[in-house]
Amino acid sequence: MIDILLTGEPLNINDCIQKVLAPEAGGIDVFIGTVRNATKGKQVLRLEFEAYEPMALSEMRKIADKAFGIWPLHHIVLHHRTGILAVGEVPVVIAVSAAHRAAAFDACRYIIDTLKETVPIWKKEVFEDGEVWVAAHP
Amino acid sequence: MIDILLTGEPLNINDCIQKVLAPEAGGIDVFIGTVRNATKGKQVLRLEFEAYEPMALSEMRKIADKAFGIWPLHHIVLHHRTGILAVGEVPVVIAVSAAHRAAAFDACRYIIDTLKETVPIWKKEVFEDGEVWVAAHP
Amino acid sequence: MTVKVLAFGIVRDIFGGSSIDVPLEPAATSATLKANLELRFPKLAKLSSYMVAVNNEYAHEPVELHPNDEIAIIPPVSGG
Amino acid sequence: MTVKVLAFGIVRDIFGGSSIDVPLEPAATSATLKANLELRFPKLAKLSSYMVAVNNEYAHEPVELHPNDEIAIIPPVSGG
Numbered sequence: 001m002i003d004i005l006l007t008g009e010p011l012n013i014n015d016c017i018q019k020v021l022a023p024e025a026g027g028i029d030v031f032i033g034t035v036r037n038a039t040k041g042k043q044v045l046r047l048e049f050e051a052y053e054p055m056a057l058s059e060m061r062k063i064a065d066k067a068f069g070i071w072p073l074h075h076i077v078l079h080h081r082t083g084i085l086a087v088g089e090v091p092v093v094i095a096v097s098a099a100h101r102a103a104a105f106d107a108c109r110y111i112i113d114t115l116k117e118t119v120p121i122w123k124k125e126v127f128e129d130g131e132v133w134v135a136a137h138p
Numbered sequence: 139m140i141d142i143l144l145t146g147e148p149l150n151i152n153d154c155i156q157k158v159l160a161p162e163a164g165g166i167d168v169f170i171g172t173v174r175n176a177t178k179g180k181q182v183l184r185l186e187f188e189a190y191e192p193m194a195l196s197e198m199r200k201i202a203d204k205a206f207g208i209w210p211l212h213h214i215v216l217h218h219r220t221g222i223l224a225v226g227e228v229p230v231v232i233a234v235s236a237a238h239r240a241a242a243f244d245a246c247r248y249i250i251d252t253l254k255e256t257v258p259i260w261k262k263e264v265f266e267d268g269e270v271w272v273a274a275h276p
Numbered sequence: 277m278t279v280k281v282l283a284f285g286i287v288r289d290i291f292g293g294s295s296i297d298v299p300l301e302p303a304a305t306s307a308t309l310k311a312n313l314e315l316r317f318p319k320l321a322k323l324s325s326y327m328v329a330v331n332n333e334y335a336h337e338p339v340e341l342h343p344n345d346e347i348a349i350i351p352p353v354s355g356g
Numbered sequence: 357m358t359v360k361v362l363a364f365g366i367v368r369d370i371f372g373g374s375s376i377d378v379p380l381e382p383a384a385t386s387a388t389l390k391a392n393l394e395l396r397f398p399k400l401a402k403l404s405s406y407m408v409a410v411n412n413e414y415a416h417e418p419v420e421l422h423p424n425d426e427i428a429i430i431p432p433v434s435g436g
Binding site for chain 2 (some may be wrong): 362430
């Protein structure tokens with residue numbers, strides 16, 4: 001099962017985990033991204049996430065499909081949030097269940113690594129004295 | 139912060155996650171072990187976990203200390219359950235927070251891999267027609 | 277022909293809006309579009325990188341554009 | 357001297373209880389204990405492996421035993 005979500009509402013971590021539970025699964029790996037209070041030593045006030053929604057959903061699904069093609073998995077949940085997030089809030093939750101833990105770990109890591117490379121979602125870091133679109137400039 | 143627990147009560151996954159959240163952390167990796175319904179194609183009715191408690195706690199702490207020595211981490215929660223567990227129940231939860239995700243993934247995987255090698259906890263698989271201590275025989 | 281080009285993230289700031297109309301010769305490609313946009317918005321060429329997406333797919337190679345295509349400029353992504 | 361040896365998992369089944377008393381010569385080591393136990397419980401030698409723990413530490417090398425040590429036989433672990 002693949003469950004993809006892009007939402008302006010807070011993500012429900014527990015719900016993501018419940019969705020990947022399966023009697024055939026022995027291992028679940030969950031990655032939770034959280035908004036850090038600082039970047040390169042500078043205090044972050046908040047993050048603003050923006051997505052090109054139809055394409056982001058399509059790219060998220062491609063990643064999950066690809067993971068299913070590589071590893072023997074049971075379920076993948078991939079939820080990403082948009083909008084304004086305060087420090088400590090959760091922009092992304094990825095939960096993967098598999099019969100054996102190695103596949104769950106490898107797939108979960110592949111999904112977050114690939115998401116950060118290909119999914120059209122952007123974050124702007126907002127500081128006391130300005131703001132910057134992350135990764136936009138060399 | 140290191141939080142180690144060995145308990146006969148059901149593990150609280152959400153509680154484990156809440157404990158590792160930190161404003162300085164950007165990535166959390168969580169491993170959840172679950173009781174599978176089958177092993178080598180044979181239906182499992184339940185698992186029975188037994189621990190040599192003082193030594194298990196000591197070895198669990200050693201693993202967490204070692205992980206803190208290897209990776210830049212914020213918090214580690216390592217909870218393991220004992221007693222009789224039905225299919226779908228959770229024998230182990232490991233949650234690790236770090237500023238960057240690679241450290242969280244690497245440490246979480248190291249902790250479960252090492253736990254399975256060194257921590258004196260044993261499981262007995264109970265089938266329709268018998269039971270077996272896992273890994274006891276070649 | 278004229279194509280509508282969607283903008284996100286820093287490209288929205290560069291374009292000064294969430295989309296712009298771009299007049300192009302018939303059978304123009306995503307590569308022509310990039311050249312055209314970089315002339316009009318020199319800041320675009322200063323990004324770490326950017327991609328054209330056509331109908332929700334990255335144009336890794338130049339693809340021919342049509343007036344009804346959904347075209348978007350994708351600056352370096354930073355989700356997660 | 358006599359030492360008390362704790363048993364877990366399959367070793368509890370082999371010993372027929374959660375601990376046994378083992379008479380040993382003074383200054384006996386964990387290696388002596390293993391040899392002694394394998395004579396008394398041949399099934400012990402048939403395990404994939406097993407370790408002696410003394411005062412909650414694995415005896416990776418033979419260590420001298422004392423009457424008040426907490427000694428345990430650790431069959432292959434299978435937690436997680």
